[in-house]
Amino acid sequence: MDATLDGDVVRAGGDARQRFYDSRGYGRPTGSGVALAPVEAAHLLYRDDLDAVDGMGFREFLATDDRLVIRFLVYKDFRERGFYLSPAREDWVADPDPATDLVVYPQGKGPWDDEVRYRVRVAGERESVPATDLGGVVLAVVDEESEITYLETTRPAIEGGTDYDPSHTSGDLLADRVVLWDPPQNLYERGFFGQRLAGRGAEDGPLQLSLVEAAHLAREGILDLDVDPAAVVERGREVEGERFDRRLTVYAALRSKGLVPKTGFKFGADFRTYSTVETVENLGHSENLVRVLPAGYAFGPRELSLDARLAGGVHKRTVFALTASSGAIDWLAVERIRP
Amino acid sequence: MDATLDGDVVRAGGDARQRFYDSRGYGRPTGSGVALAPVEAAHLLYRDDLDAVDGMGFREFLATDDRLVIRFLVYKDFRERGFYLSPAREDWVADPDPATDLVVYPQGKGPWDDEVRYRVRVAGERESVPATDLGGVVLAVVDEESEITYLETTRPAIEGGTDYDPSHTSGDLLADRVVLWDPPQNLYERGFFGQRLAGRGAEDGPLQLSLVEAAHLAREGILDLDVDPAAVVERGREVEGERFDRRLTVYAALRSKGLVPKTGFKFGADFRTYSTVETVENLGHSENLVRVLPAGYAFGPRELSLDARLAGGVHKRTVFALTASSGAIDWLAVERIRP
Numbered sequence: 001m002d003a004t005l006d007g008d009v010v011r012a013g014g015d016a017r018q019r020f021y022d023s024r025g026y027g028r029p030t031g032s033g034v035a036l037a038p039v040e041a042a043h044l045l046y047r048d049d050l051d052a053v054d055g056m057g058f059r060e061f062l063a064t065d066d067r068l069v070i071r072f073l074v075y076k077d078f079r080e081r082g083f084y085l086s087p088a089r090e091d092w093v094a095d096p097d098p099a100t101d102l103v104v105y106p107q108g109k110g111p112w113d114d115e116v117r118y119r120v121r122v123a124g125e126r127e128s129v130p131a132t133d134l135g136g137v138v139l140a141v142v143d144e145e146s147e148i149t150y151l152e153t154t155r156p157a158i159e160g161g162t163d164y165d166p167s168h169t170s171g172d173l174l175a176d177r178v179v180l181w182d183p184p185q186n187l188y189e190r191g192f193f194g195q196r197l198a199g200r201g202a203e204d205g206p207l208q209l210s211l212v213e214a215a216h217l218a219r220e221g222i223l224d225l226d227v228d229p230a231a232v233v234e235r236g237r238e239v240e241g242e243r244f245d246r247r248l249t250v251y252a253a254l255r256s257k258g259l260v261p262k263t264g265f266k267f268g269a270d271f272r273t274y275s276t277v278e279t280v281e282n283l284g285h286s287e288n289l290v291r292v293l294p295a296g297y298a299f300g301p302r303e304l305s306l307d308a309r310l311a312g313g314v315h316k317r318t319v320f321a322l323t324a325s326s327g328a329i330d331w332l333a334v335e336r337i338r339p
Numbered sequence: 340m341d342a343t344l345d346g347d348v349v350r351a352g353g354d355a356r357q358r359f360y361d362s363r364g365y366g367r368p369t370g371s372g373v374a375l376a377p378v379e380a381a382h383l384l385y386r387d388d389l390d391a392v393d394g395m396g397f398r399e400f401l402a403t404d405d406r407l408v409i410r411f412l413v414y415k416d417f418r419e420r421g422f423y424l425s426p427a428r429e430d431w432v433a434d435p436d437p438a439t440d441l442v443v444y445p446q447g448k449g450p451w452d453d454e455v456r457y458r459v460r461v462a463g464e465r466e467s468v469p470a471t472d473l474g475g476v477v478l479a480v481v482d483e484e485s486e487i488t489y490l491e492t493t494r495p496a497i498e499g500g501t502d503y504d505p506s507h508t509s510g511d512l513l514a515d516r517v518v519l520w521d522p523p524q525n526l527y528e529r530g531f532f533g534q535r536l537a538g539r540g541a542e543d544g545p546l547q548l549s550l551v552e553a554a555h556l557a558r559e560g561i562l563d564l565d566v567d568p569a570a571v572v573e574r575g576r577e578v579e580g581e582r583f584d585r586r587l588t589v590y591a592a593l594r595s596k597g598l599v600p601k602t603g604f605k606f607g608a609d610f611r612t613y614s615t616v617e618t619v620e621n622l623g624h625s626e627n628l629v630r631v632l633p634a635g636y637a638f639g640p641r642e643l644s645l646d647a648r649l650a651g652g653v654h655k656r657t658v659f660a661l662t663a664s665s666g667a668i669d670w671l672a673v674e675r676i677r678p
Contacts (some may be wrong), residue, residue: 002555011534013512022646057510059518059520062513062518063511063513066513066514067514069513069514069516070514076539079555080538081437112572124515125604126515126578126579136508141604142549143602143604143605144515144516144549144551144602144604145533145534145547145549145552145601145604146516146534146536146547146549147534147602147604149604149605150496168611174401174405174408174409175401175405175406175409176463176465176483177408177485179401179482181399182399194484195485195486199416199419207483208484209483210485211483211485212483215486239465240465247601262484263482263483263484263486263552265464265480265483265484265486265488265640266482266486266488266639266648267644267645267648268641268644268645268646268649269645288605301604301609302604303602303607305605305606305607305608306607306649307607309605309606309607309649310607310645310648310649310652313649313652313653314652
């Protein structure tokens with residue numbers, strides 16, 4: 001069967017509606033024919049279900065648009081996994097979102113049903129993806145060798161169950177950390193602030209705080225220092241610039257929501273978080289790896305792949321905290337999936 | 340026992356030589372006394388083996404130098420792991436290297452022996468570390484909460500056993516990949532170039548090459564394209580800038596050494612490498628994750644931690660290819676260790 005290009009759709013007549021739409025969910029019906037998006041036409045050409053579009057075979061048709069190759073690869077992959085799917089075009093699907101390329105139906109369902117399994121955005125590994133476009137979509141990244149990585153992005157609720165009010169204390173600023181020489185007993189054991197100078201097993205003795213922990217406690221009026229409390233924030237800015245302010249904002253937000261943030265350095269993240277800490281002695285596993293980024297950030301797919309891969313390997317979830325200078329935070333979780 | 344500060348050493352007299360050097364490997368003997376580096380004096384103060392240095396206790400002494408805290412934390416950690424160690428000072432140890440802070444002896448050995456277990460460089464998580472300083476040292480990174488991550492850095496031999504000469508072929512440049520519509524049978528199956536358009540299990544049909552694979556084969560005179568071969572490199576530079584040239588240099592070097600590089604995207608790396616490929620059907624695991632960086636690069640410890648952690652989790656090794664515009668490559672391997 002041949003088809004013709006008509007603007008940005010491919011039209012097939014004859015029994016095309018029955019063959020392509022009714023039985024296999026391609027395109028949209030137009031009388032007894034169908035209107036196909038280029039990616040659908042490419043797939044039908046690839047499968048030899050269409051012979052030509054305006055005389056072009058698969059090879060020629062694929063070369064008509066630079067974006068068509070990677071969309072085709074993702075479209076084909078979902079089809080091979082047993083899904084029907086539609087291009088997220090205006091008037092073709094409910095709630096088309098300009099950040100979405102494809103709408104994937106649950107297995108066994110199709111465009112004639114009204115269920116959606118995934119909303120998919122397609123990106124090449126070299127395209128940058130604004131954080132604001134993510135949150136309700138699966139990002140399908142086609143890498144340079146045409147392998148596809150699926151990253152599910154969501155807007156997670158950040159809620160923990162830690163309930164602890166630290167009591168007043170004092171300490172010294174030492175380079176880029178703070179030492180409490182005589183800390184309240186519970187500050188570490190119940191609040192999981194800092195680390196014992198003597199190491200993990202120690203039950204008492206001096207406590208080291210990170211700059212961000214110290215700045216938070218100083219702002220809350222809980223920590224007195226040998227220097228002006230503003231000096232801690234200044235020290236942080238000296239070593240990290242504006243990033244320190246963003247990290248402090250996120251640290252305070254996590255604590256206020258009942259989570260306990262600790263350094264995520266060993267995982268290359270800003271923080272790891274524990275949702276509920278009763279005592280450090282009975283600590284569970286941390287659940288999230290939090291990376292703090294400025295609002296308006298655009299991701300390179302490679303960094304998303306790296307973070308999500310590492311987090312998956314240690315059974316944690318990557319959460320990005322997109323932090324505006326106003327202090328507003330958008331939380332974005334990213335996890336690798338296999339559709 | 341009290342000691343006195345004398346320039347950049349701390350001097351202790353009386354029976355200090357016997358107590359500190361002979362029996363426990365602190366400092367260097369000077370008659371019946373010892374000369375101690377500040378980090379050693381701090382540790383002796385911390386352990387109450389020294390009472391004071393010029394009237395200063397541990398708390399006051401630690402505040403005398405901003406760099407002392409993190410060096411003390413690493414020094415203390417090695418002592419607690421059962422090692423003796425010395426500051427890598429001129430005249431104190433053999434081959435002191437300005438990039439090294441501490442020399443650690445094998446367990447059971449000390450400064451009076453001539454064996455070295457680790458040469459250690461100490462860094463705070465916010466300091467940047469030039470790649471040229473690494474290669475023969477263990478980088479001890481003290482994170483903001485004073486936990487220590489040990490990264491062993493080496494200059495690895497890059498040698499593989501893949502023996503394959505591709506035969507001549509042709510293809511089309513399609514956006515940022517190349518499709519060989521009728522590839523030689525062995526190019527994929529023996530050489531592991533590209534990926535079948537039909538997917539992993541396919542035994543024949545069109546082959547997709549990445550830009551870097553295509554540029555390499557075009558330069559070697561093996562691949563004819565529908566465009567000038569320079570257009571592939573140009574396309575690569577359009578999407579990646581100079582990074583594409585560096586990646587192509589490293590790709591060619593790996594192939595020439597008998598390794599097979601494939602994309603490392605799923606691991607956030609430039610390449611994963613297979614040391615010996617006989618056939619794709621009997622492929623082993625890839626051993627290295629290669630990241631390509633410009634010569635003269637300085638690492639943030641956080642990225643080293645992230646890369647080494649991820650690679651360790653998938654039983655691979657992180658290898659950095661520091662690539663000069665001349666084409667010279669320094670290979671640097673980084674692995675997490677527990678001393």
